[in-house]
Amino acid sequence: EAGVTQFPSHSVIEKGQTVTLRCDPISGHDNLYWYRRVMGKEIKFLLHFVKESKQDESGMPNNRFLAERTGGTYSTLKVQPAELEDSGVYFCASSQDRQMNTEAFFGQGTRLTVV
Amino acid sequence: GQSLEQPSEVTAVEGAIVQINCTYQTSGFYGLSWYQQHDGGAPTFLSYNALDGLEETGRFSSFLSRSDSYGYLLLQELQMKDSASYFCAVFSGGYNKLIFGAGTRLAVHP
Numbered sequence: 001e002a003g004v005t006q007f008p009s010h011s012v013i014e015k016g017q018t019v020t021l022r023c024d025p026i027s028g029h030d031n032l033y034w035y036r037r038v039m040g041k042e043i044k045f046l047l048h049f050v051k052e053s054k055q056d057e058s059g060m061p062n063n064r065f066l067a068e069r070t071g072g073t074y075s076t077l078k079v080q081p082a083e084l085e086d087s088g089v090y091f092c093a094s095s096q097d098r099q100m101n102t103e104a105f106f107g108q109g110t111r112l113t114v115v
Numbered sequence: 116g117q118s119l120e121q122p123s124e125v126t127a128v129e130g131a132i133v134q135i136n137c138t139y140q141t142s143g144f145y146g147l148s149w150y151q152q153h154d155g156g157a158p159t160f161l162s163y164n165a166l167d168g169l170e171e172t173g174r175f176s177s178f179l180s181r182s183d184s185y186g187y188l189l190l191q192e193l194q195m196k197d198s199a200s201y202f203c204a205v206f207s208g209g210y211n212k213l214i215f216g217a218g219t220r221l222a223v224h225p
Contacts (some may be wrong), residue, residue, distance in 0.1 A: 004157075017171075033213060035215070040200075040218075040220075041217060041218075042215060042216065042217040042218060043202060043204075043215040045212070045213070045214045045215070045219070046217075048212050048213075056212050091157065091158065093158075093213070095123065095213075097224070103148075103160040103163070104148075104160065104213055105160075106157040106158045106159070107157060108156070108157050109157060
């Protein structure tokens, strides 16, 4: 069974440009999360989808960030326009159902560098 | 609001035992999880405690006290490969929202 996959693994863009990150969760997982880790600090929650619905987007930094989950399958996170402080590793995770002991499976992350 | 507190760094020697503590404040608490992340890698699930007490999985054990809003991860017979960051995390709210602490960097020395 394929795990959570993220694309690209690395992205270097200039300030002001647009970048779109993609996450393919494990098939059948309703819950999909986006997180960001900056310079070895906390794994910061960005938002949570349940199927195609945004359940909680309280962690999204500002309106330059837009997340979508088409048909409840893969998800994209777009940053437009990118700023220097957006640099970090963006992780996607998915979990199977609403049982609270469900393990969340993480992708390898996308390392975004804004220069 | 929601917050989790854990030490930023812990150092230990091979073969030793180390305990990483986590205190939390959250609404709608359902359980405490622990994740391991090696540098450059993805966080991976270690354990989950929904009820008070100790859960043991091989060399790793996890403990929860709901009344104290406190838990810990116990690593025994430390090996060099255990050097990593360890995060406590809680499910909170009504829809499986999973939030993480700042992580504890464990360095295991010979």
